[in-house]
Amino acid sequence: MFRHDIIIVGGGLAGLRAALAIRGADVAVISRVHPLRSHSVAAQGGINAALSKTDRWEDHAFDTIKGSDYLADQDAVAFLCQDAPARIIEMERWGTLFSRTDDGMIAQRPFGGAGYPRTAYAEDRTGHHLLHTIYEQALKNGIMFYEEWLVTRLVADGTKCAGVVGYNLKSGEVAGFQAKAVIFATGGYGRVYRRSTNAIINTGTGCAVAYRSGVPLEDMEMVQFHPTSLFGTNILITEGARGEGGILTNRDGERFMKRYAPHVLDLAPRDIVARAVMTEISEGRGFDGGYVHLELMHLGADRIKERLPGIRQISMDFANIDPIEEPIPVQPAQHYSMGGIGANTGCETALSGFFACGECACISVHGANRLGGNSLLETLVFGKKAGENARSYAGSADFRPPEVVDNAVTGESQKIAALLGRKDGEAYFTLRDELRALMDEKVGMFRDGKNLGDALGAIRALKARFGNVGVRNSSRSFNQELVGVIELVGMLDLAEAICIGALARTESRGSHFRTDYPARDDANWLKHTLLTLTPSGPRIGYKPVVMTKFKPGVRQY
Ligand SMILES: Cc1cc2nc3c(=O)[nH]c(=O)nc-3n(C[C@H](O)[C@H](O)[C@H](O)COP(=O)(O)OP(=O)(O)OC[C@H]3O[C@@H](n4cnc5c(N)ncnc54)[C@H](O)[C@@H]3O)c2cc1C
Numbered sequence: 001m002f003r004h005d006i007i008i009v010g011g012g013l014a015g016l017r018a019a020l021a022i023r024g025a026d027v028a029v030i031s032r033v034h035p036l037r038s039h040s041v042a043a044q045g046g047i048n049a050a051l052s053k054t055d056r057w058e059d060h061a062f063d064t065i066k067g068s069d070y071l072a073d074q075d076a077v078a079f080l081c082q083d084a085p086a087r088i089i090e091m092e093r094w095g096t097l098f099s100r101t102d103d104g105m106i107a108q109r110p111f112g113g114a115g116y117p118r119t120a121y122a123e124d125r126t127g128h129h130l131l132h133t134i135y136e137q138a139l140k141n142g143i144m145f146y147e148e149w150l151v152t153r154l155v156a157d158g159t160k161c162a163g164v165v166g167y168n169l170k171s172g173e174v175a176g177f178q179a180k181a182v183i184f185a186t187g188g189y190g191r192v193y194r195r196s197t198n199a200i201i202n203t204g205t206g207c208a209v210a211y212r213s214g215v216p217l218e219d220m221e222m223v224q225f226h227p228t229s230l231f232g233t234n235i236l237i238t239e240g241a242r243g244e245g246g247i248l249t250n251r252d253g254e255r256f257m258k259r260y261a262p263h264v265l266d267l268a269p270r271d272i273v274a275r276a277v278m279t280e281i282s283e284g285r286g287f288d289g290g291y292v293h294l295e296l297m298h299l300g301a302d303r304i305k306e307r308l309p310g311i312r313q314i315s316m317d318f319a320n321i322d323p324i325e326e327p328i329p330v331q332p333a334q335h336y337s338m339g340g341i342g343a344n345t346g347c348e349t350a351l352s353g354f355f356a357c358g359e360c361a362c363i364s365v366h367g368a369n370r371l372g373g374n375s376l377l378e379t380l381v382f383g384k385k386a387g388e389n390a391r392s393y394a395g396s397a398d399f400r401p402p403e404v405v406d407n408a409v410t411g412e413s414q415k416i417a418a419l420l421g422r423k424d425g426e427a428y429f430t431l432r433d434e435l436r437a438l439m440d441e442k443v444g445m446f447r448d449g450k451n452l453g454d455a456l457g458a459i460r461a462l463k464a465r466f467g468n469v470g471v472r473n474s475s476r477s478f479n480q481e482l483v484g485v486i487e488l489v490g491m492l493d494l495a496e497a498i499c500i501g502a503l504a505r506t507e508s509r510g511s512h513f514r515t516d517y518p519a520r521d522d523a524n525w526l527k528h529t530l531l532t533l534t535p536s537g538p539r540i541g542y543k544p545v546v547m548t549k550f551k552p553g554v555r556q557y
Contacts, residue, residue: 001176001405002146004028005394007164009151009206010185011035013127013379014358014386016134016143018183021387023141025394030146030166030177032201035135039187039199039359040379043127044310045240046119047380048373049084051106055116057081064374065550067113067269068367069510069520071219071528073546076345076363080374080381087380088120096133098122099307109243109307111372113269113557117243119373124238124310130376146177150205152486154182154213154354155408161353162400164209165412169483172476174413176405180394181353183386184210185379188337188359189494193444194436195333197229197236206360208490210341211497215349216530216541218342218362220494221501224370224511225445226335227273231291233318234333237311239372241328242266244307246296248277249327250285256292261557268557271369271511274332278445281331293327300324332445336375338366338511339501342530347386353393357386364528367545368510419485425470428485431462435488435495443499448516452503459496466492493533500538501529522552 004026008015011031015038019029031038050057060081065072092098092106099107099121111119122129138145146166153165155176163178186206190198211217227248228237242248248266250256260276261268268276281290296304301324304312308323315321315328341356343349343363349356357363358379365378442455466488473481507521508514527542 001178001402001409003178003399005179006181006183006390007177007179008183008185009164010038010187010358010360011145012038012040012185012187012358013131013134013376014383015183015185016138017380017383018185018357018387018390019138019143020134020141021384022391023143025391028144028146030149030151030164032148032150032169034147035145036131038131039202040127041131042199042236043130043376044124044236044238045111045243046109046121046126046373047088047130047376048111048114048118048371049088049120049377050081050118051085051088051108051120052118055118057084059115060084060118062550063114064365064371065367066553066555067369067371069369069555070522070526070552071222071364071367071509071545073364074548074550075546076365078548079345080365080378083381084377087377087384091130091133091380094133094137096122096129109240110267111243112239112267112273113371119240119243121240124240124308127376150483150486151209153408153412154209155405156213156351157400157404159352160400161351162404165405165408167412167416169478172479174409174416176409178399178402178405180397180399181355181390183355183357183390184341184360185358185383185386186360189491190334190337192436192439192491192495192498193334194440195229195234197226197234197333197335203487203491204337204494205487205490207340208493210349210356211493211533213351214533215351215354216342216532217497218339218528218530219364219501220339220497220531221505221512221529222338222368222510223334223498224270224336224338225274225332226270227277227332228294228330229333230314230319231289231329231331235314235318236335237294237314237328237330239270241294241296241308241311244303245299246294248273249293249295250280251287252285256280256285264557269369269371272557274445275513277332287329291329291331294330295327296323297325297327336370338362338364338368338370346389347382348389353397355386355390357382368512416482419471419482420474422470423472425468426465428469428481428488431465431469432484432488432491435459435462435491439495443502445513447502447512447514449503452499456496456499456503459492459499463492497531497538500531500540504540505529526552
């Protein structure tokens with residue numbers, strides 16, 4: 001058994017920022033992939049902060065809250081926006097090569113739903129630059145890493161966290177990690193959907209593991225769809241492309257956003273633009289196969305090469321299109337998980353000593369719809385906060401008895417041995433692909449009671465079929481089939497949670513759009529959904545939204 005005061009699960013931006021807040025203490029980071037392969041590295045468009053003298057954090061907070069369709073907790077948003085400039089300057093000092101204005105300041109571009117150009121960027125490879133910087137800092141500070149370990153269990157001793165159990169992907173070893181405090185920074189669960197911009201490792205095992213330990217999940221029905229993923233592969237084409245002046249057009253060459261968001265057009269928040277694109281396609285104004293055009297040609301070659309080299313490369317490599325000369329074919333795809341492990345502004349969860357930050361957490365700063373550029377920011381602001389609070393918790397806590405972790409290791413070893421013993425049966429990917437298609441079709445951008453009810457039934461049928469899944473590969477080393485099976489258990493739980501929340505929420509708010517309840521209903525639904533796994537199945541509950549000074553208003557752009 002391994003033993004550290006604090007264990008961080010996740011080597012993306014949130015996990016590594018947490019680790020830096022604890023440097024010097026007995027801390028280790030566990031990650032299923034090399035940290036630089038975390039999805040943070042793929043972030044493109046930028047990171048928000050009121051850096052300019054003519055911008056204010058209060059305006060950033062207002063934009064975020066309006067963007068969230070008033071579901072975000074306003075105390076958490078205030079903290080996010082106030083702390084933002086310091087976190088960006090810190091990254092700059094640590095070495096991030098932000099793009100610059102002519103007078104040498106950090107350049108900022110307009111982004112969807114923001115009333116000010118406050119998205120700082122490093123070309124269109126912002127996540128790449130940030131993650132490399134923070135990883136260098138982690139190495140410099142001697143942070144210890146356990147790479148290629150998949151955490152399959154969060155261990156609790158009554159109401160206190162005792163550690164985690166990990167599966168070594170390289171050797172097949174199952175081992176316990178005893179810890180006084182554990183931080184999950186395990187990222188999103190976008191791959192529960194078929195069309196997604198997310199890395200293939202974003203299957204949500206972290207959220208599922210926490211849920212299985214009795215920690216409630218919050219606002220799972222709030223799933224973000226990005227309006228512009230590359231048609232065919234669904235690789236992201238950043239909102240920064242529209243921030244730089246790119247426009248969306250339909251098959252008639254019409255700039256259709258004028259009908260949906262007359263004031264801000266293509267720079268409306270994502271939920272609104274994504275629904276507009278889908279409406280154009282479903283009403284026959286899209287192109288065959290289901291896409292619209294993103295035009296950048298008018299920006300000119302110089303600007304595209306300087307500001308958007310990454311998306312030009314992606315378009316050339318994956319669609320054989322040079323955006324300097326031709327429009328990019330785009331369609332909406334799942335992009336971000338607003339819901340996740342329920343946590344407060346201190347990143348504390350329902351289990352003492354267990355903290356969550358980054359995309360896996362629901363703190364909630366994004367409410368029903370996240371603004372672009374606020375997620376990278378969340379990883380740094382709340383990564384730091386989670387690290388500080390875990391350190392102070394561990395300072396006065398004891399290790400729980402090692403037997404608790406040992407027993408969990410025995411349980412996980414038996415489960416894995418049992419899976420490896422099931423030679424015959426259905427292939428896990430048949431179930432996984434059915435699940436993903438089902439989520440796209442019935443739990444996507446436009447929802448209704450009938451489809452959600454059907455989806456819930458179908459997910460439960462898949463859960464029953466899971467009992468017959470076989471594992472043909474008995475290798476202990478890099479057994480991707482076994483990993484796929486372990487992930488599928490969690491994906492089915494998360495999909496069920498999304499469906500239950502969405503079916504219950506009989507209103508439309510942000511990314512959650514019910515065609516049978518198209519209006520927002522503040523009287524009944526200005527509240528967060530909480531889903532707890534009990535021995536008799538998922539139990540739904542609610543908690544109020546923290547409101548401070550922003551009263552819910554009409555959300556027009
Ligand atoms: C293509 C793309 C572009 C984006 N662009 C932007 C942008 O421009 N601006 C913005 O604000 N946001 C953007 N986002 C969102 C943002 O990048 C992410 O929300 C954020 O980077 C998530 O960081 P994280 O640290 O929480 O998780 P991740 O970076 O996803 O890291 C998760 C970590 O957890 C580990 N892990 C997961 N499960 C386990 C387990 N069971 N056991 C062990 N380890 C585990 C993984 O190995 C990984 O290290 C983008 C997202 C995508 C997909």
